[in-house]
Amino acid sequence: MVKTMILEEKLRAQLQQKDILLMTHIVLGYPSFHVNRQVIAQMVGNGVDCIEMQIPFSEPMADGPVILKANQDSLAAGTTVKQCLEFGAEMTAAHDIPFLFMTYYNIIFKYGEEDFFMAAKAADIQGLIVPDLPPEMSPDFFRFAKTSGIAPILIFAPTSTNSRMDELNTSADGFIYCVARRGVTGAQSEFDGEFDSYLNRCRAATSLPLAVGFGIRDSEDVRAISGRADIAVIGSKTIQLVDTEGVEAVGPFISNLR
Amino acid sequence: MENQTVFGNWGGSYIPEILHQTFEQLQDEYLKARNDPHFWQEYSDLMSTYSGRPTPLTYAENLTRHFGGAKIYIKREDLNHTGAHKANNVMGQGLLVKRMGKKRVIAETGAGQHGMATATMAAKFGFDCTIYMGEVDVQRQRPNVFWMEKMGATVIPVVDGSRILKDAINEAFRDWVSNVDTTHYVLGTACGPAPFPEMVSWFQSIIGMETEKQIKQQHGKPPARVYACVGGGSNAMGIFQGFLGNSDVELVGVEAGGKGIKSGLHACRLCGSDASPGVAQGYKTMFLQNSDGQMLETHSVAAGLDYVGVSPILADLAEKKRVRFESATDSEVMQALDLTMKMEGIIPALESAHAFVQAFKEAPQLSADEAIIINQSGRGDKDIFTIAHAFDDPSWKKFIIAIAEEYNR
Ligand SMILES: Cc1ncc(COP(=O)(O)O)c(C=O)c1O
Numbered sequence: 001m002v003k004t005m006i007l008e009e010k011l012r013a014q015l016q017q018k019d020i021l022l023m024t025h026i027v028l029g030y031p032s033f034h035v036n037r038q039v040i041a042q043m044v045g046n047g048v049d050c051i052e053m054q055i056p057f058s059e060p061m062a063d064g065p066v067i068l069k070a071n072q073d074s075l076a077a078g079t080t081v082k083q084c085l086e087f088g089a090e091m092t093a094a095h096d097i098p099f100l101f102m103t104y105y106n107i108i109f110k111y112g113e114e115d116f117f118m119a120a121k122a123a124d125i126q127g128l129i130v131p132d133l134p135p136e137m138s139p140d141f142f143r144f145a146k147t148s149g150i151a152p153i154l155i156f157a158p159t160s161t162n163s164r165m166d167e168l169n170t171s172a173d174g175f176i177y178c179v180a181r182r183g184v185t186g187a188q189s190e191f192d193g194e195f196d197s198y199l200n201r202c203r204a205a206t207s208l209p210l211a212v213g214f215g216i217r218d219s220e221d222v223r224a225i226s227g228r229a230d231i232a233v234i235g236s237k238t239i240q241l242v243d244t245e246g247v248e249a250v251g252p253f254i255s256n257l258r
Numbered sequence: 259m260e261n262q263t264v265f266g267n268w269g270g271s272y273i274p275e276i277l278h279q280t281f282e283q284l285q286d287e288y289l290k291a292r293n294d295p296h297f298w299q300e301y302s303d304l305m306s307t308y309s310g311r312p313t314p315l316t317y318a319e320n321l322t323r324h325f326g327g328a329k330i331y332i333k334r335e336d337l338n339h340t341g342a343h344k345a346n347n348v349m350g351q352g353l354l355v356k357r358m359g360k361k362r363v364i365a366e367t368g369a370g371q372h373g374m375a376t377a378t379m380a381a382k383f384g385f386d387c388t389i390y391m392g393e394v395d396v397q398r399q400r401p402n403v404f405w406m407e408k409m410g411a412t413v414i415p416v417v418d419g420s421r422i423l424k425d426a427i428n429e430a431f432r433d434w435v436s437n438v439d440t441t442h443y444v445l446g447t448a449c450g451p452a453p454f455p456e457m458v459s460w461f462q463s464i465i466g467m468e469t470e471k472q473i474k475q476q477h478g479k480p481p482a483r484v485y486a487c488v489g490g491g492s493n494a495m496g497i498f499q500g501f502l503g504n505s506d507v508e509l510v511g512v513e514a515g516g517k518g519i520k521s522g523l524h525a526c527r528l529c530g531s532d533a534s535p536g537v538a539q540g541y542k543t544m545f546l547q548n549s550d551g552q553m554l555e556t557h558s559v560a561a562g563l564d565y566v567g568v569s570p571i572l573a574d575l576a577e578k579k580r581v582r583f584e585s586a587t588d589s590e591v592m593q594a595l596d597l598t599m600k601m602e603g604i605i606p607a608l609e610s611a612h613a614f615v616q617a618f619k620e621a622p623q624l625s626a627d628e629a630i631i632i633n634q635s636g637r638g639d640k641d642i643f644t645i646a647h648a649f650d651d652p653s654w655k656k657f658i659i660a661i662a663e664e665y666n667r
Pocket of ligand 1: 342343
């Protein structure tokens with residue numbers, strides 16, 4: 001298939017200079033867009049290579065307690081999809097790294113798939129992660145992704161068989177998000193021998209860069225996957241950090257990760 | 259209805275990749291079971307020796323006289339073991355779990371009846387069991403929590419979101435993705451990702467199969483109308499399947515009108531105009547949601563009907579106009595309950611009482627040679643606190659105060 005390549009090329013260019021890239025996750029509107037703005041500035045200023053911005057959803061089925069609570073609090077504060085799209089546009093204009101949206105399928109379905117892709121394109125968003133949309137459920141989604149040049153990021157899991165990975169790869173673009181373990185976001189992961197053979201299976205199934213997420217919390221974890229994966233995803237940890245130590249703690253935390 | 263994953267515009271399987279393989283396995287086992295005549299035999303033997311099936315179809319002579327129209331029959335799922343239709347689905351899934359070789363089951367529950375049934379099945383089959391239940395529902399269905407725990411289940415109150423049924427479903431999914439190798443999620447209604455809507459409906463079809471025979475024996479011909487309450491839609495799908503093929507039988511689903519359909523405090527997804535198409539909890543259906551796609555709070559006096567989504571199969575049958583949808587308010591439900599207890603000596607669950615309300619409204623319009631059937635999905639014992647409170651019952655209050663004083667001493 002013809003890949004849009006935009007996101008993948010940007011990541012490959014970064015990988016020329018770094019052993020491993022860092023992708024961080026924020027929940028839009030939590031604790032506020034104002035704080036999101038400051039956190040993103042800290043992240044970019046300290047070398048983050050890519051940021052996924054979660055548009056909150058009332059039923060975040062794949063998320064653990066930290067991100068679940070952030071989704072709920074953001075919605076309780078009145079966050080709308082429109083605000084998230086506007087904020088996305090502001091960030092892509094302000095910072096020269098790729099930004100992605102992560103959200104659940106209903107947000108996109110309800111907005112209208114084609115309209116959502118157009119809006120995301122207008123905001124210069126480079127990729128979309130939708131954990132509850134298996135490719136077989138919406139061919140349209142992947143058609144619009146291609147025409148808009150936004151990479152649909154697909155997820156591999158340790159439970160995915162080799163043939164399933166092959167099948168997912170035919171719809172994927174940008175990079176593959178490899179979930180490190182069974183479970184939801186937040187809890188600890190082990191990067192052991194079993195993890196190695198899983199990552200080898202992921203590598204064999206795709207030529208796209210591999211991101212590893214779920215349970216990456218510190219420089220030790222990042223080191224553990226360096227050389228094996230291309231991108232380390234830090235999710236719940238920075239959200240917790242902002243909650244407990246404030247925005248200022250984000251910069252030093254990021255710069256110490258690798 | 260043969261192995262469908264999509265029903266018209268509805269259904270599907272919108273699941274995180276981590277669950278893909280487990281759904282393949284489930285789909286596989288389910289199809290094997292469906293194509294194996296011994297499986298249904300084993301299932302119906304179990305239901306007859308353990309669960310008291312077939313449940314009776316009762317002619318409600320006094321209610322019939324009272325309303326002066328069609329003959330009113332009541333299908334008695336309250337007499338099914340554990341006190342509701344929920345056990346039909348649960349025992350069926352329990353047999354599948356044995357075939358899949360898993361050792362742990364989890365479930366969500368609203369009214370507590372599905373949790374009760376799952377805890378019962380787990381005790382009988384020797385599985386570990388964890389039940390997720392919204393904190394609000396733990397409060398309003400306390401007797402069921404007690405029995406679940408006594409049967410060895412762990413009941414986890416869910417404190418996220420609206421703290422009711424949908425939140426319990428989310429939490430059960432979170433457990434499942436973490437423990438998918440050992441655990442089966444016994445989904446309690448005809449919702450969720452395929453194959454659940456069809457599989458749950460298949461197990462519940464035992465209600466409709468029995469009823470279709472019973473009404474012919476007792477009344478000599480099919481009923482004019484069949485009424486069932488609709489939470490997720492499993493008891494309705496169960497009884498409707500006995501009559502779907504006969505277009506002379508009108509099928510009526512009754513949703514929770516709560517404080518009234520105009521109040522916004524209800525759970526009407528297929529009647530009224532507050533719901534819209536959406537995708538959540540793994541499937542596409544009509545959801546009560548805002549224009550951004552965020553789910554709304556629902557309200558019903560009946561925990562089991564207090565849910566944002568509805569079976570994709572019923573969404574399809576509604577769209578095709580095969581099933582008509584109506585609603586009953588909290589206060590109408592109390593009146594119907596009162597009347598049914600006094601006239602027939604039968605105590606319907608608050609959920610089931612919704613079906614009674616609509617049947618009572620329509621019975622007088624039909625002639626005496628017609629029959630209507632109400633599916634009494636469960637018994638009201640679990641609702642003793644809610645019902646006593648709604649009736650503001652003085653002797654009950656005195657009793658509770660005395661017990662509280664005893665525990666405080
Ligand atoms: C007695 C009873 N009836 C009805 C329901 C609603 O579920 P469904 O629509 O799946 O039958 C419940 C759910 O908890 C219930 O306990």
